[in-house]
Amino acid sequence: MPDIFINYRTGDCEHAAVAIEQNLSARFGRERVFRASKSIRPGENYRTGLSTASSSARVLLVLIGPKWLDARDRDGNRALSNKDDWTRKEILNAMRGGARIIPILCGRKLPRLVAADLPRALASLADLQSLTYDTGSAEAGLDRIATELIDLVPGLVDRTAKASSTDAVHYTNGGPVNGNIVQLRDMSGGSITNTAFNGPTGPVSTDGGDQHISYGDGATHITGKNTGGIRHKFGSKRERGEHR
Template sequence: MPEIFINYRTGDCEQAAVTIEHDLSRRFGRERVFRASKSIRPGDNFRDGLSAASSGSRVLLALIGPNWLTARDHNGNLALANENDWTRVEILNAMRSGARIIPILCGRTMPRLSAASMPSALARLADLQSLRYDTGNAEADLNRLAAELVDFVPGLVDRTAEQTEEPSGVVNSNSGTVHGSLTQLRDQYGGFTATFHGPTGPVSTGSGDQQVVYGDGNAYIDGKNSDGINQSFGTKREPEEDR
């Protein structure tokens, strides 16, 4: 069962619903995000599908645009006042199941909901903290929404998140079989290139502030070097000497 249900009204926030669903599906997987026209297969009973998904989701995103409150049904009555209105039914299903409901205000100037302007059954929506989705700030708004969902849904992982690692202060490299350690570089500011020409050297490095300290298989560079470094790694051990 999809953990995230996207609730919206036809004719209000439809494009936003598509954009948000595509972004969340890309991050979390298509099977974890429900949007009716994508998730209900041809020939399936849409009533059963909507009821099951809205009741079984962990988070319902209620997309609210300029026509959400004022939309009318085919009889000319206020749509939200109709007990069979699917936008209303889906929200109430999520409320009864204990799902987290997040109002998404679509547009930069869309005001917060007012309890007085809604049917009493939906009035509690006005007290729920909302998020905003604005096409002019789409990337930041989608990132914020995704981050919140990761916190709310156990096991949800944003697979598009960049994996960044702090650079290490020491770089260790081995060329061929080297007994002992070779420390190339500690703090680097700018580019650094090292070329190894066999286990006994020479080692050619690029220019920069480098200092050369010689030892058995150990080079610490901090000063200027333009002519290269010739290194020796000591006497090669025979296999039986290894411990």
């Protein structure tokens, strides 16, 4: 079943509901985010679908726009006070199922809910910390919602997150490493100067001077900027117990 249920009222926050659902579906997978017109397929019982999904969701996002509180039903009564109102029933189903309820205020200047303005069954919504989604800063709002959901819902992974940059220099050593290794990353352009590696095989330098690699028979000497002569030294007497 979906982890995240998008709760909204027809005629209020519909565009926000689509934008938030599509963004979260792209990040976490379509199967993990429920929005009625997307998730209930033709021929399926919508009452069963809404009841099951809202009762089993881990998080229910209550999208609240300027018309949410005062919307009217067919008889002219306030919709939220109607026990058959689906926006109301989905919220209550999620509460009974133990879901985390997060109000999403769809508008920068939209005020927080006040308990006295709500039906008694929904009064606790006024005490819940809310998030804001505003079309003027939609990307920031979507990022904030996704970040909070990742922290709140175990197993959610943002598939659109950029992979961390890889190190610019990689070292592979088949055996134990002796001495210090300095690993460089995120390097582009420029140059490396005056770097020395003082490992067990003698000093290696990247400075502009002579390059010396000295270790037993076959020591290598490179003069100047690696354009001079190369000399190999053979015939040195090995110390006892030394192996190649």
